[in-house]
Amino acid sequence: MSRPLRARIRTSALAHNLGVAWRLAPGCRLMAVVKANGYGHGLLRSVAAFAQADAFAVLEIEGAVRLREAGCRREIVLIEGLFEAGELPIAAEHGFSLVVHHEHQIAMLEAARTEHRLRVFLKVNSGMNRLGFAPERVARVHARLDACAAVSDVVLMTHFANADDELGVAWQLERLRAIPGSRRLPWSLANSAALIRHPLTRCGWVRPGIMLYGSSPFVDEPAQVLGLQPAMTLESRVIATQDLRPGERVGYGGAFTVRKPMRVGIVACGYADGYPRHAPAGTPILIDGQRTRTLGRVCMDALFADLTDLPTAGVGAPVVLWGDGLPVEEVAAAAGTVGYELLCALAQRVPIDEIHD
Numbered sequence: 486m487s488r489p490l491r492a493r494i495r496t497s498a499l500a501h502n503l504g505v506a507w508r509l510a511p512g513c514r515l516m517a518v519v520k521a522n523g524y525g526h527g528l529l530r531s532v533a534a535f536a537q538a539d540a541f542a543v544l545e546i547e548g549a550v551r552l553r554e555a556g557c558r559r560e561i562v563l564i565e566g567l568f569e570a571g572e573l574p575i576a577a578e579h580g581f582s583l584v585v586h587h588e589h590q591i592a593m594l595e596a597a598r599t600e601h602r603l604r605v606f607l608k609v610n611s612g613m614n615r616l617g618f619a620p621e622r623v624a625r626v627h628a629r630l631d632a633c634a635a636v637s638d639v640v641l642m643t644h645f646a647n648a649d650d651e652l653g654v655a656w657q658l659e660r661l662r663a664i665p666g667s668r669r670l671p672w673s674l675a676n677s678a679a680l681i682r683h684p685l686t687r688c689g690w691v692r693p694g695i696m697l698y699g700s701s702p703f704v705d706e707p708a709q710v711l712g713l714q715p716a717m718t719l720e721s722r723v724i725a726t727q728d729l730r731p732g733e734r735v736g737y738g739g740a741f742t743v744r745k746p747m748r749v750g751i752v753a754c755g756y757a758d759g760y761p762r763h764a765p766a767g768t769p770i771l772i773d774g775q776r777t778r779t780l781g782r783v784c785m786d787a788l789f790a791d792l793t794d795l796p797t798a799g800v801g802a803p804v805v806l807w808g809d810g811l812p813v814e815e816v817a818a819a820a821g822t823v824g825y826e827l828l829c830a831l832a833q834r835v836p837i838d839e840i841h842d
């Protein structure tokens with residue numbers, strides 16, 4: 486038998502979650518964000534499951550070309566735009582849409598010699614201070630883009646820094662209102678958190694990512710409550726057990742010390758599979774359908790779990806690292822990170838079982 490670690494991906498869950506996003510934004514256009522290999526779920530697999538979306542957002546032009554070559558005829562948006570001028574002819578040939586967030590990208594479009602016309606998403610920096618033009622520059626940049634032969638039309642776009650927390654989006658929306666004519670222009674505002682919690686952002690093009698994969702963007706609201714289904718379940722098995730006496734220590738650095746007689750299960754999953762090495766002892770894990778905890782330090786290929794209260798769980802017992810029955814957000818929170826990071830970090834070496842049900 487081969488190594489038991491698998492990522493099981495349910496394509497029906499991906500499609501279901503797209504439906505949840507659609508229902509939140511009736512009349513809007515939906516750009517499914519499939520960057521980072523579809524948040525670890527596979528680019529082509531995600532796009533196939535989200536076939537009803539109006540557009541797909543990717544980061545690298547190579548991925549965008551791959552989608553076209555796989556037969557995707559929908560709009561494809563390069564979500565950080567061009568990194569160098571050499572990409573422009575490729576984008577034009579394949580009809581990609583471009584985010585324009587910086588002066589040097591305007592210069593590339595102004596210099597373009599192409600008969601193709603591309604849609605541009607003009608990125609406004611409304612307070613995130615990552616990418617985009619200051620609000621007071623937007624009218625001028627808009628006019629320059631409108632004058633470019635390579636540009637068909639312009640959609641204004643911004644990204645929220647606090648859509649998932651108590652600060653919210655109002656302070657950024659306020660800055661957008663200061664842009665002359667902003668109410669009459671087409672907009673793209675909402676990531677998952679904004680789409681779910683901030684109805685004012687449900688307009689134009691919505692851009693959900695994490696929710697489509699069945700994970701909640703909120704620390705205080707689980708995916709299940711939002712009606713989302715986790716698409717990825719990372720599952721494995723117990724491959725060995727150890728019966729340990731008090732005073733024994735577990736794993737590298739002997740970081741966990743046994744206080745009372747304990748049975749420890751060795752699970753085939755480690756940090757080389759994408760499980761976070763910094764997940765501390767006590768991180769939740771499901772074994773034989775029951776919740777228990779990890780122990781000691783995560784190794785490259787294995788981790789330790791407490792089987793003391795699970796007397797029937799032995800070698801071969803099924804393990805869920807995250808997914809069905811154990812939300813990835815919960816594991817992430819224990820490890821001091823977010824579900825996004827764990828999903829995206831799924832390692833190449835983990836085989837994927839695609840489930841169609």
Ligand SMILES: *Cc1c(COP(=O)(O)O)cnc(C)c1O
Binds near residue numbers: 694696
């Ligand atoms: C990643 C990304 C999104 C999607 O965000 P989620 O929080 O995953 O919904 C939307 N817009 C931009 C610009 C992004 O980079």
